[in-house]
Amino acid sequence: MRCPACKRKLAAGARFCHHCGAELPPELAATNGKWYHEPIFVLLMIFLVLAIFGLPLLWKSPKFTNRQKAVVSIVTIGYTAAILWLMYYMVFVVILPYYNQLKNII
Ligand SMILES: [Zn+2]
Numbered sequence: 001m002r003c004p005a006c007k008r009k010l011a012a013g014a015r016f017c018h019h020c021g022a023e024l025p026p027e028l029a030a031t032n033g034k035w036y037h038e039p040i041f042v043l044l045m046i047f048l049v050l051a052i053f054g055l056p057l058l059w060k061s062p063k064f065t066n067r068q069k070a071v072v073s074i075v076t077i078g079y080t081a082a083i084l085w086l087m088y089y090m091v092f093v094v095i096l097p098y099y100n101q102l103k104n105i106i
Helices: 026-031 039-060 066-105
Strands: none
Touching: 039 066
16 A cells, blocks of 8 residues: 555555555555454454453454443453352252262262
């Protein structure tokens, strides 16, 4: 992609032209972003792989509004808490009593 002011080549993800200093229009800067800032990639990483650890990726991406970042963060924290609670429940309510019963039989 090229600077609209001086027509020279721009670095990927640039918000300003490093030749003439012109500020790029937001829609141009957005199409010039990094692939890992794409909303679909960020959301997939958060929900499939990183959970709460994916939040820095979300906050660094220029392609979400602050409101969207806040909403996704809250959903992610809730979803991480739900997984932790489910793990706790599985171990202490489902597996341990079963294990103790098994121990009494043997
Ligand atoms: Zn320029």
